[in-house]
Structures are given as C-alpha cells and as structure tokens.
Amino acid sequence: xxLPTLFSPNRQKLGLFLIIGCTSLFSLAQALDAGxxxxxxxxxxxxxxxxxxLEIKVTGSKPTLASLQHDFDVFSWQSFIALNWxxxxxxxxxxxxxxxxxxxxxxxxxxxxxxxxxxxxxxxxPAPWGQDSPLPAVCKNIDPKRLPxxxxxxxxxxxxxxxxxxxxxxxxxxxxxxxxxxxxxFAILTNETMFNYIDSNKLYSxxxxxxxxxxxxxxxxxxxxxxxxxxxxxxxxxxxxGKYDPSKFYTTYALVYDNPAEEPGVKPSCVLTQVGLVGFxxxxxxxxxxxxxxxxxxxVDNVPTAGQKPTQAAYNFFDASCKTCKVNEPPARPWxxxxxxxxxxxxxRVIAITPDAQQLNNSYHQALAAAVPGSVWLNYxxxxxxxxxxxxxxxxxxxxxxxxxLANTTLETYIQGHVKQTSSxxxxxxxxxxxxxxxxxxxxxxxxxxx
Amino acid sequence: xxNDMDNFIGLSAVLTGFNQSxxxxxxxxxDIKSEYLPFFTQKIxxxxxDPALVGQIFDKYxxxxxxxxxxxxxxxxxxxxxxxxxxxxxxxKLIFMWYAGAWPTIIxxxxxxxxxxxxxxxxxxxxxxxxxxxxxxxxxxxDSNYRYGxxxxxxxxLSDYTGN
Numbered sequence: 001x002x003l004p005t006l007f008s009p010n011r012q013k014l015g016l017f018l019i020i021g022c023t024s025l026f027s028l029a030q031a032l033d034a035g036x037x038x039x040x041x042x043x044x045x046x047x048x049x050x051x052x053x054l055e056i057k058v059t060g061s062k063p064t065l066a067s068l069q070h071d072f073d074v075f076s077w078q079s080f081i082a083l084n085w086x087x088x089x090x091x092x093x094x095x096x097x098x099x100x101x102x103x104x105x106x107x108x109x110x111x112x113x114x115x116x117x118x119x120x121x122x123x124x125x126p127a128p129w130g131q132d133s134p135l136p137a138v139c140k141n142i143d144p145k146r147l148p149x150x151x152x153x154x155x156x157x158x159x160x161x162x163x164x165x166x167x168x169x170x171x172x173x174x175x176x177x178x179x180x181x182x183x184x185x186f187a188i189l190t191n192e193t194m195f196n197y198i199d200s201n202k203l204y205s206x207x208x209x210x211x212x213x214x215x216x217x218x219x220x221x222x223x224x225x226x227x228x229x230x231x232x233x234x235x236x237x238x239x240x241x242g243k244y245d246p247s248k249f250y251t252t253y254a255l256v257y258d259n260p261a262e263e264p265g266v267k268p269s270c271v272l273t274q275v276g277l278v279g280f281x282x283x284x285x286x287x288x289x290x291x292x293x294x295x296x297x298x299x300v301d302n303v304p305t306a307g308q309k310p311t312q313a314a315y316n317f318f319d320a321s322c323k324t325c326k327v328n329e330p331p332a333r334p335w336x337x338x339x340x341x342x343x344x345x346x347x348x349r350v351i352a353i354t355p356d357a358q359q360l361n362n363s364y365h366q367a368l369a370a371a372v373p374g375s376v377w378l379n380y381x382x383x384x385x386x387x388x389x390x391x392x393x394x395x396x397x398x399x400x401x402x403x404x405x406l407a408n409t410t411l412e413t414y415i416q417g418h419v420k421q422t423s424s425x426x427x428x429x430x431x432x433x434x435x436x437x438x439x440x441x442x443x444x445x446x447x448x449x450x451x
Numbered sequence: 452x453x454n455d456m457d458n459f460i461g462l463s464a465v466l467t468g469f470n471q472s473x474x475x476x477x478x479x480x481x482d483i484k485s486e487y488l489p490f491f492t493q494k495i496x497x498x499x500x501d502p503a504l505v506g507q508i509f510d511k512y513x514x515x516x517x518x519x520x521x522x523x524x525x526x527x528x529x530x531x532x533x534x535x536x537x538x539x540x541x542x543x544k545l546i547f548m549w550y551a552g553a554w555p556t557i558i559x560x561x562x563x564x565x566x567x568x569x570x571x572x573x574x575x576x577x578x579x580x581x582x583x584x585x586x587x588x589x590x591x592x593x594d595s596n597y598r599y600g601x602x603x604x605x606x607x608x609l610s611d612y613t614g615n
Contacts, residue, residue: 065478389478394611395585398596402480420579420594434599 045367046077050085050093050108052228053078054221055286056293056387065389065402066356072385073357076295077364079282083109083233084250084377090130100372103250109233110252112189118198119449123205129192139255139270147272148253174330176413179316180242181341184410185256185275187235188446193219194230198447206436206450215440216447220287229285230292232444236279236410238316249276249299250376258338266336278302278316279410280380283426283443291399292443294386294426296408300379303409306348317347317409330414347409350416357382383408386426401427458509459488465512465522466529466542467549467582470614474549483580490573491545494554499537508541548573552581585612 056075060067085093086102091111094102117133118126127133135142176184190198197218202208221229237254240246251274258269279302282295303318304310306327310320319325325346353361361381368375386406388399407416407424417423430443441447456475463484464471475484496502511534515525529542540557547555553570572578579594588606590597 065480068478389480390476394607396596397598400476400478400480402478404480420575428596431596431598438600440598440600 043363045370046074046364048081048099048367048371049078050082050095050099051078052082052221052231052284054223054226054228055288068387068389069354069385069402070356070360072293072387073360073382075293076282076297076382076385077360079284079295080280080297080380080382081364083107083231083282087111098371100368100375100377103376106252107250109189109191112191112231112233113195115188115190115446115449118190118195118204119446119451120204121451123207123451125202126195126199126204129195129199135255136257136259136268136270138268139257142255142270142272147255151253151255151272173412174414175335175337175342176236176317176347176410177331177342177345178238178244179314179319179344180239180244181344182239183337183339183342184278185237185239185254185337186411187237189233189235190446191228191231191233193228194232197230203435203447204450209435209439209447209450210437212435213437213439216435216442216444218285218442218444220285220290222287229287231285232281232283232446234279234281234283234411235277236408237275238278240274240276243314244276244316246274246276248301248376248379249278250380251276258336262337263335265334267338269338277380279408281408281411281426283430285443289388289391289399291388291391291397291401291427291431294406296383296385296406296411296426297380298383298408298410300381303347303349305352306350308352317345317413319344319346322346328414328416345413347413349409351403351405351407351418353381353383357384388427398427398431401425455492455509456484456488458512459491460484461516462509462512462529462542463487463545463549465526466546468613468615469549469582469585473585473612473614481576481580483576486574486576487548490554491548495541495544499541501537504537504541508538511538548577550582550586552577552579588612 053075056068056071058068058071063071081099082093084107085099086097087106087108087110088094091108093108113126113129114133116136120126178184197216198204201212201216203212203216218230219227221227238244238249239256240249240251253272254275256271256273256275258266260266260268276299278299280297282297283292284295285292299316301312301314302316304312304315304320310318314320325344327346327348328350329346331342331345358381364382365378368377384403384406386401386403389402390396391399393399404420405416405418405423405425407413409416412424415422415424421428427443430445433441433443433445433448435441435447436450460471460475463469463474467474492505495505495508508529512525512529515528520528530539532539544555547553547570551570552574553572555568555570557568579591581591584591586609588609595601
C-alpha cells in the first residue's frame with residue numbers, strides 16, 4: 001500500500017525543528033511563574049512563540065485523519081500567534097514582548113503588502129518591499145504622515161470583488177452587513193516571499209504574465225533553509241462603535257475606501273476610521289502541502305451555530321431577537337457600501353467547529369491568558385484547517401482536502417455547506433485560479449487582479 | 452482477524468479491479484466506504500430476504516483470501532454459479548454500486564414490463580465517488596478537481612486511477 005506523503009521521511013525531520021523552534025521567552029512555565037493567570041487544566045499549555053511554523057509536526061506513530069487534523073490545527077494556531085505577534089518597525093516580531101502586549105502597535109502581518117499596492121493601474125510596477133505605496137486618489141486629502149502606524153486600506157466589500165469581473169470565478173458572494181447596518185470590509189495581503197515572486201516575475205501586470213506564460217509556482221516554506229514560504233492573509237473587519245465595543249476586538253485604523261470599480265453606483269469616498277478584526281484567513285504554502293495549508297479564524301462573537309442554542313448574549317452578525325430575518329441570505333441588490341444603513345445580515349455557522357478544535361481553542365486561550373490576562377486574542381478562535389490528505393495524488397490536483405468543506409462566516413458567508421463545487425472549500429475553489437492568460441495561478445486569485 | 456469492513460473492502464477490490472488504497476485510503480475524508488457498507492448490507496438483506504447472506508459472502512471471501520489465492524482466483528470463486536443466484540447477484544450489485552454510485556433494481560426478463568435494469572443514485576458523494584469516472588480517466592459531470600485547461604493535456608495513467 002502506498003504511504004501518503006504525510007508519512008514521508010522529510011516530514012519526520014520536522015518534529016526536531018519545531019521542538020527547537022518552540023523554545024521561547026514566553027513559555028507557559030514563565031507565565032505561570034509570573035502568576036498571571038488561573039489555569040484550569042493540569043495539561044501543559046501550548047508555547048506562544050513568534051516563529052512562523054514551516055511545516056506540520058506529525059504526532060503519534062500511526063497518524064490518523066483525526067490526529068493529523070489536530071496537528072494541522074496546532075500549525076494554524078502557531079501561525080496565528082506568530083502572525084499576530086507585536087512587530088518592530090520593519091515588520092519583524094518584537095521578541096522583547098509577547099502577543100497581546102503593545103496592543104495599539106501593528107502586528108507582524110500588518111507589514112505584509114496589500115493587494116491594492118501590488119496590482120496597480122495600467123500594470124505599473126509596485127513599489128519595492130518596505131516602501132510606502134501611494135494612497136488611492138480619493139484619499140489624497142488625508143496626510144499620509146498623520147496616519148496611525150499600521151493603518152490599512154480597506155477597499156473591498158466582497159471577498160473576491162475585483163476578481164468577479166474575471167471569468168474564472170464561478171460565483172459572486174454578497175456583502176456582509178454588520179449589526180450597525182454597515183458593510184464589513186476585507187483586505188488581502190501577501191508576505192515578502194510571495195510579493196517577491198510576483199514582483200521578480202512581473203506577475204503584477206497582464207503583460208508580465210503573458211511574457212511569463214507558465215503556471216505560477218510560489219516558493220514553499222523550507223525547513224532546511226529555514227525560509228518562510230509564501231503566505232497570504234485575508235482579513236475581515238467591521239467599523240467600531242455602535243454595537244461594537246473596541247475593547248473586545250483587535251483594532252486598527254483603516255482608510256475605508258468605497259471603490260466605484262466594485263459595484264455600479266458606488267461613489268468614491270475615503271474615511272479614516274477604527275475597525276475591528278472579525279475574520280482571519282491564513283494560506284501558507286509548505287513543502288509537503290503544495291496545495292497550501294488553509295487556516296481560518298473568527299471572532300468568538302461572530303455567529304451562533306445552526307441548530308444549536310445561541311450561547312452569547314449578542315453576536316457580531318446575528319440578532320437573536322429577529323424572528324423574521326432570513327438566515328445566510330445576502331442583502332438585496334443594489335450593493336453599495338456607501339449606503340448609510342443596510343439591514344444587518346443574519347448569519348449562522350453551517351458546519352460546527354469540531355469538539356477537538358474547540359478544545360484546542362480553549363488550550364490556546366488559556367496560554368494567551370497566561371501570557372497577558374484579558375488578552376484581546378482570547379476573542380478569536382480557530383474554525384478549522386483545510387489540508388491535503390494526498391498531496392501528491394496524480395489524479396486529484398486538490399490533494400483530497402480534509403475537511404472537504406471549510407468556510408469563515410465573514411469571508412464565505414453565503415456559500416457555507418456541503419455541496420461540492422458550490423459550498424466553500426478553500427482548496428477546491430483556489431485550485432481553479434488562473435493567471436490572466438489562463439495558466440494555473442498556484443491557488444491564488446490575486447494574479448487575476450493584474451492590469 | 453478481519454471484520455466486516457475489511458472483508459467489504461477486500462472483496463470490493465477483488466471484484467472492481469481497484470486497489471484497496473483507492474477504495475479506502477488510509478486518510479479518507481470522503482469515506483464513501485462507511486456509506487456503502489451499511490447500505491449494501493441493508494439492501495441485500497431486504498432484497499434477498501436472507502439477513503445472513505452478506506455475512507456468508509464476507510465469510511466466503513475471508514476464507515478464500517486466507518488461502519493466498521490471487522485476486523483473479525478469488526473473484527472467479529465469488530462469482531461462481533455454485534454459490535447460488537442470490538449470492539452471485541449480490542456480488543454483481545456490489546460491483547455496480549462501486550462503479551455507478553447507484554443501486555440497481557434488476558427487472559427479470561419474465562416480467563410484464565420490458566426487461567431492464569434501473570438504478571437509484573445512493574447519494575451525492577456516491578455519484579462523485581463512483582469508479583466509472585476513474586476508469587474513464589475523467590471526472591463526474593458537474594464536479595471536477597482538474598485545473599483550467601486540463602483538456603489540453605493527456606490524463607494521468609489508468610493505473611494511477613485504479614491504484615494497480
């Protein structure tokens with residue numbers, strides 16, 4: 001019987017690396033010594049480290065689907081911790097403090113490049129890594145020098161809004177309306193490795209893609225060279241205020257830009273406002289998972305789970321008092337983020353978070369609380385991780401994903417479910433991504449944004 | 452020591468010509484086998500009127516398999532008419548189930564209606580998991596994991612699909 005690639009000798013080496021990599025100033029032991037929290041479990045808690053994991057550490061001598069799912073979920077939480085670690089000015093993690101401290105300063109992933117700054121009008125070359133990009137023209141009345149550190153530029157009201165004009169996207173997701181009647185906003189970012197691949201191969205422009213004329217193959221993380229591979233981040237945000245208490249969210253300031261290119265009738269506007277994080281995707285290309293590893297996190301108060309009694313007093317995208325609200329239905333058109341008030345979306349989670357993932361969430365929450373009592377990151381939980389069970393399958397380029405379906409209620413709100421080719425599956429969907437001239441885009445639709 | 456699932460998968464591999472690693476991968480998020488086994492067991496018991504028949508089929512397979520016979524020899528022995536018509540028909544329905552993702556209803560030629568075989572799709576997963584698509588080196592209508600432009604390239608070898 002063929003052994004799955006997950007059992008490759010190469011993977012076995014990873015355990016040692018990760019054990020070493022998990023050595024941190026901020027171990028649980030130190031946190032407990034400091035007496036910072038009440039830990040309710042006697043089981044050892046996860047170590048919080050700013051190291052982005054490069055591969056999955058397979059536990060157990062006879063891995064099963066369930067045990068590997070757990071291992072991938074641990075990978076997801078380690079990635080979440082590292083990416084949300086407080087950052088130095090250059091985007092590297094500030095190892096003098098731990099996650100949850102210096103909450104008003106940017107975290108690591110906020111130094112990544114927003115797609116808006118990569119795929120420029122006319123296919124112009126983007127600014128080099130580390131250099132600022134011009135603001136949208138409509139934001140020109142705002143002095144860039146006066147923006148708070150880490151200010152984002154939120155231009156999207158649909159996860160794939162600018163891609164929807166392209167032929168490769170088989171469906172169009174509607175906007176998500178928060179409990180204040182405002183449109184949720186989204187941003188997609190790439191890390192330096194991914195940006196450099198796009199930049200050096202001129203994949204930021206249609207003409208560059210035409211010249212490249214090959215399937216994209218983004219660099220993977222490499223446990224030998226210790227190089228972090230390609231990482232994509234997708235984030236979902238709501239404006240603070242009204243029914244949203246900023247103390248319960250990871251917040252930042254953003255230029256919220258209504259983009260006329262998104263929908264007919266949208267008038268350009270640009271407002272600097274405080275926004276809170278409600279959804280967080282991580283796509284990470286690793287050596288053993290060329291289909292990428294797809295992790296998704298949400299704010300714990302986002303939505304209740306269908307068929308279960310609501311557990312929270314209030315939700316970010318669900319109103320328990322509304323008995324006539326239709327669940328998981330996009331708002332009626334026309335869609336215009338500039339609309340002063342739109343009836344809030346009524347959203348439920350279709351696929352429940354598994355008990356094992358819930359237990360892992362509890363474990364990481366305890367570790368986060370041990371590091372920083374009341375940490376804002378206690379408000380975020382892993383939904384699940386999608387990974388290839390047979391990455392080298394010669395007959396299935398998606399690598400037979402597990403779980404088969406995965407959705408974030410803020411990013412795939414209206415396509416949750418279990419219907420193949422319709423319901424949200426990170427790998428099945430992104431496997432269809434192409435460049436503007438029809439070559440495979442290596443699981444990212446970003447290249448479709450090239451002009 | 453084998454159990455019903457082991458015998459079910461082993462017998463299915465012999466009768467379909469697919470490798471067990473394709474029918475029941477070690478890491479199997481789709482897990483169609485767990486849908487098929489109870490379905491097969493219940494249907495055969497219902498249609499044959501013999502709730503012990505599936506057990507007899509599995510026992511026979513296990514006995515043959517223990518003799519270190521080749522898959523070809525085991526398959527021939529399982530489909531031998533000496534096993535009785537209900538036994539053989541159940542094995543043939545097993546093949547149909549795996550290949551079509553559906554359950555056949557065989558109408559005898561002596562029936563007043565035209566002799567034919569109709570089939571009922573077992574489930575959405577069964578449809579997309581059915582082996583006929585693998586033999587075609589293709590994909591189910593309406594469900595493809597192949598990338599854009601795959602039709603311009605030769606498919607993977609048949610052995611990649613069957614595992615043999």
